[in-house]
Amino acid sequence: MNRFTSRLLALVGLLTVEVLFGLVLFIVAFAVFFYLARVVFVHHSVALDNWASGIVDGWRQAHPGLTGPVRMVTFFAALPFLLPASIIAPLLIRRAGHPRGAWEMLLAMAGSVLLNQLLKLYFNRPRPSNALLHTFGLSFPSGHAMLGFTFYGCLAWLLARHFKRPVWVAPLLLWAGLIGLTRVYLHAHYATDVLAGFAGGAAWLVAFRAGLKLFWREEEAVMQEERASS
Template sequence: MLRSAYKKIIAAFALFTVELILVWALFIASIVIFLYLSSEIRAGDEVGMDEAAFQFAQDISSPGFTRFIEFITFFASRQFLTPAALLLLCYFLFVRKHKWYSLRVPVVALGSSTLNVVMKFFFDRDRPAAPLVEASGLSFPSGHSMVAASFYGLIIYIVWKHVQSPVLRYILTALLVVFILLIGFSRIYLRVHYATDVTAGFAAGFLWVVIGLWVLRRLEKLSKKELNQAVLEEPTENS
C-alpha cells in the first residue's frame, strides 16, 4: 500500500512538473511572439503570413463554410460573451458561492476587452480591405482572438481544476483549444483581421489570463493567511 501511494505521489509530481513547464513555455513564447509582431507592425513592415493566410482562406471558401465561420465568430462577440460572462459570474456567486472565482470572471473578461482597446489605439493599424462582413475600429491586435484566448482560457483553467476524470479533462481542453483557434481563423477568413492581428491577440489574451489568474491566486492565499492569523490571535472567553 505504501509503495502504491508513493507511485501515485511521484506520478502526480511528474504531471504537475510537465504542466508547469508547458504553461511557462507558452507564457514565454507568447511574450516573444507579441513583442516580435508588435515591433513589425510599429515599423510598418509587411508580414508574409498575412497574405498567405488570406490566400488559404480564399482557397477553401464556400457559401456553406462562410455560414459556419460566421456562426463560430459569434461566440467571441460582445453580444454572446457579455451574457455568458454574467451567467458564469452569477453561477460562482449564487450557486457555487465561490467569491474568488466570481472575481476571476470580470477580471479576465472585462480586463482583456479594456486592454485590447488600449492596444488598438496605441498600434493604430487599419483593418484589411474588402472585408466579408461589416467591422469597425482598428485592427491590431484582434479583439475577438484576444478575448477568446482569455475567456475560454479561463474556462480551460476551470475545467482543469474541477473535472475529475483525466480523459474528460483532456478532451474538453482539446475541444476548447480547437474552438479558440477556429475563432481566430474566422477573423482571417472574414477578412476583418490580418493573421498577425489574430496571432498577437492570442498571445496577449493568454498572457492576460495567466497574469490575472496568478495575481488573484496570490491575493486569495494572502487573504486566507490573514484570516487564519486573525482567528488564531482572537482572544477566547477563558483568556
C-alpha cells in the same frame, strides 16, 4: 519576523509545477506578441498576412458555402455573445459552489476587454479594407481572438480545476482557435492580428491568474495570522 517568515514561506509554496508552467507560457506568449508587433510595425512585413489571406481565399473559392457557417462561428467571440456569457457563466459557476472561480472569470474578462482596447489604441492599425462583414474599431490585436481565448481558456481551466472535467480543455481551446481563423477568413483581421490576440490573451490570462493566486494566498495568510493572534 514571524510574520515576514510566514509570508516568505507562502510565496515559496507558490513555486509549483503549475506556476512554473504558467511562467514559461507567459514568457512564450509575451515573446510571440512582441515578435508580431515588430514584424508589423517595425519591419512593416505583410508576408504572413498575404500568405494566410491567399489560403483562406482559396478555401472560399473552392467551397462558397463555408461563408455562412463561418459567420455563425465568429459570433461566439463577438461582444453581443461574450457580454452576456461573461455574466451568466460566473453566475452558474457561483451557483455550483465556486465563488472564487466566478470572480476569476468575471474579472479576467473585464481586464481582457480593457487591455485589448488599450493595445488597439496604442498600435492604431486599421482593419483590412476588403472585409466580408461590417466591422468597427481597430485591428491589432484581434478582439475576437484575445477575448475568445480569455473566455474559453478561463472556462477550460475552471472546468478542469474545479469541476474535474479536463476532457473539455482541448475542445474549448480548439474552438477559440477556430474563431480566430474565421476572422482571417472573413478579412475582418489580418493573420498577425489574430496571432497577437491569442498571444495577448494567453499572457493576460496567465498573469491575471498568478496575481489572483498571490492575492488569495496573502489574504489567507493574513486571516490565519488574525485568528492566531486572537
